[in-house]
């Protein structure tokens with residue numbers, strides 16, 4: 181393909197890295213730009229010499245294209261199967277449970293007794309009945325099947341009761357996605373719940389950022405240049421290609437993949453006004469490096485919002501309990517959706533002050549062992565998958581973009597690293613196929 185101009189990829193999170201991997205694997209010249217280091221929310225913070233996954237915590241057997249990509253760059257040995265021991269705070273204690281194990285959910289004190297019965301007799305059969313429409317990697321199918329017309333709070337309160345919304349939907353959505361049942365489409369939640377019935381969790385040796393590092397090395401070996409510290413602030417047509425304005429200069433490309441969160445894409449991509457209607461929010465996480473382990477035998481603890489501790493904090497992740505080499509000792513605290521905006525705009529001291537009283541109850545050793553705290557801000561990078569969201573995206577992502585631009589990002593396919601990777605591969609394939 182000599183003589184062709186290269187393709188620009190804007191954003192080196194999982195979506196952008198996957199697009200670059202696909203394009204380079206097909207022999208195309210590629211240049212990647214990111215405002216930070218590569219990895220996006222695959223972000224492992226080094227705080228006082230401890231490593232902590234600050235945002236993305238886990239992969240799973242459902243991350244199938246991620247696993248293919250990892251294998252193709254020769255990094256499979258970074259993946260470690262995890263015991264999957266989580267917990268939910270209820271009645272003043274951490275009730276352990278293993279996601280993916282119905283037996284564990286049935287015997288755990290995490291869920292009220294009546295709810296466990298309704299889950300077994302009504303919800304699990306519902307999920308199995310609609311199995312063909314409930315694929316977490318293709319959530320628009322739920323919309324097409326008429327299962328995503330309302331929020332999971334509306335569906336849940338009517339079909340399974342208030343406790344389903346408070347003790348099952350909220351803890352899962354707030355802890356791992358930073359959103360509430362009142363915002364999220366029922367179809368997306370059903371997809372998550374169905375995936376959770378058969379899940380095998382995976383961690384990454386040295387932290388999730390090591391995966392981004394392995395992809396970066398592979399790209400480097402294929403001649404792909406990844407430019408860090410390069411905020412792209414505009415795109416415009418240039419001859420038959422696209423001009424990328426970056427850090428006071430510009431570069432011309434044959435075409436570009438825009439793999440940044442929807443709020444950033446809305447600013448960058450002219451001619452796609454629908455992007456600014458994707459609801460986006462800010463959040464932050466608090467990383468606490470600790471002097472020695474503080475764990476209790478569980479990795480992630482979710483706190484229901486009705487619990488007195490749930491106003492500020494949605495979840496706590498004990499890094500050393502992942503049991504992967506090179507991670508911890510450290511604790512990562514995720515704010516409740518109600519507190520997230522405040523945490524992301526405030527200073528680290530305010531977040532620490534909000535988190536410590538909760539940690540004093542759920543992990544009492546922490547306060548005396550904190551060596552250093554770091555607030556990781558995620559500005560406008562959380563999108564809210566409301567009812568019908570993914571069906572709308574399925575129509576828009578291919579059709580409603582200017583020529584020479586392909587969009588990628590989790591907001592287009594599914595709210596996970598797998599969704600982001602799939603979106604990147606699809607964007608690369610659309611560009612290589614040329615105009616429809």
Ligand SMILES: Cc1cc2nc3c(=O)[nH]c(=O)nc-3n(C[C@H](O)[C@H](O)[C@H](O)COP(=O)(O)OP(=O)(O)OC[C@H]3O[C@@H](n4cnc5c(N)ncnc54)[C@H](O)[C@@H]3O)c2cc1C
Nearest residue numbers: 191193194195214215220221237238412589590596597600
């Ligand atoms: C608290 C939390 C926990 C999560 N846990 C999990 C989990 O355990 N498992 C899972 O699968 N998913 C998880 N997710 C979801 C996951 O983080 C996302 O789905 C995924 O990271 C999205 O990838 P992306 O490439 O679309 O975006 P990002 O990872 O956000 O990458 C976008 C990139 O674009 C760059 N960028 C932005 N603007 C510009 C610009 N103007 N110029 C240049 N570069 C720019 C950014 O620096 C960033 O590197 C979690 C999310 C949150 C918020």
